[in-house]
Amino acid sequence: MDYRQFRAFVAVFEERNITAAAQRLHLSQPALSGSIRLLEEALGTALFVRKARGVEVTDDARALYPQLRRMVAEADGLAQRFRKRDERERLTxxxxxxxxxxxxxxxxxxxxxxxxxxxxxxxxxxxxxxxxxxxxxxxxxxxxxxxxxxxxxxxxxxxxxxxxxxxxxxxxxxxxxxxxxxxxxxxxxxxxxxxxxxxxxxxxxxxxxxxxxxxxxxxxxxxxxxxxxxxxxxxxxxxxxxxxxxxGLCYNVQALGNGALARLRDGVLGTGAKPSF
Incomplete structure (x- = not known):
């Protein structure tokens, strides 16, 4: 079992539709169906009953959903935290x-x-x-x-x-x-x-x-x-x-290629303030 299978399960459970869940996760329908099948095999139980229009959830799926929904949310939050850190502008x-x-x-x-x-x-x-x-x-x-x-x-x-x-x-x-x-x-x-x-x-x-x-x-x-x-x-x-x-700051003109330094310069020049002690 892995995170991709958990996400697939949560999406299908909430959408009640394989096509809609695949679009939500930007996956092909066969890939999504494969993830659900692997999860069912790992758990030894059926989670969804395929119908002509969408799917029905089983009792085991209803019991499993709160746990996997929480695990997916925690994993997404962790990934977002580190992506946000990496997206910070750096200035030395x-x-x-x-x-x-x-x-x-x-x-x-x-x-x-x-x-x-x-x-x-x-x-x-x-x-x-x-x-x-x-x-x-x-x-x-x-x-x-x-x-x-x-x-x-x-x-x-x-x-x-x-x-x-x-x-x-x-x-x-x-x-x-x-x-x-x-x-x-x-x-x-x-x-x-x-x-x-x-x-x-x-x-x-x-x-x-x-x-x-x-x-x-x-x-x-x-x-x-x-x-x-x-x-x-x-x-x-x-x-x-x-x-x-x-x-003040001493810097070469090439250093303005660092967006953070350029924004700092523009911000200071924009205020026109020259505070003194």
Missing amino acids: IGVEEDVARSTVQHLAATARACVPDLQLHLLAQCEGDARLASEELRCEDELFLPLLSERYVLALPAPSLVPGNVTDTAQDAAMDWIVCPTHASHQRLLPLYGSRGDSPAALAGNFSLALDLVAAGVGSAIVPESLAQEVPGVQTQPLEVELKRRI
């Missing part, structure tokens, strides 16, 4: 370093809003159909889809908050800088360090590591606000000169 996005968790959450919420049937796969750093990164990390052959903008702030150890905005005097007199000389943003931030930037208290490979040093009381750093907000033991102050960075 690499998340570069120095992207805050709140930014990743913003991307995920935006993606699900634009592509409700999306299966999103997040990987670390330079992977996938697109990369979530700051605009500074966009390669020459990549397009950039901005998702949000955020400002840079002064991050200080919580017990050593410097009053007021950052000025040249405050920088020269009170700042032990933690700098990220290999970071793509370094040239933009360099003028803000003042004379003490020539002899920093510590060097870091990225903003996240710089914030760990700030929290440890080593010094102060200029970092994106979203990252600083997620590190315990760090307080922030605005900079005197407003400086921002844009976070």
Whole structure:
């Protein structure tokens, strides 16, 4: 006995007609009749009595119907569940370093809003159909889809908050800088360090590591606000000169062959919204 025989039985029982049941299952009449015959042989009983116009069901068929109807429904539901999963649109996005968790959450919420049937796969750093990164990390052959903008702030150890905005005097007199000389943003931030930037208290490979040093009381750093907000033991102050960075998706034009990425792009561009922290 197998699933095809069960489906054939349920269809004939409900239709009371071999021709109608065969059409319902998109089978030939001989194929359907063969399935019923095999099921009857396996059970050792007749299930239907053939008449000139349709069929009559036997008592054994009436007893069997509820069980086989439930089994067919469960099997169909299981198949539909996995087919639906396979039909989801897939999008793989690499998340570069120095992207805050709140930014990743913003991307995920935006993606699900634009592509409700999306299966999103997040990987670390330079992977996938697109990369979530700051605009500074966009390669020459990549397009950039901005998702949000955020400002840079002064991050200080919580017990050593410097009053007021950052000025040249405050920088020269009170700042032990933690700098990220290999970071793509370094040239933009360099003028803000003042004379003490020539002899920093510590060097870091990225903003996240710089914030760990700030929290440890080593010094102060200029970092994106979203990252600083997620590190315990760090307080922030605005900079005197407003400086921002844009976070978004970096991708090659060929990647738009992925329908999910194309729908996400169209959805973001359609809203015209450029939220910021």
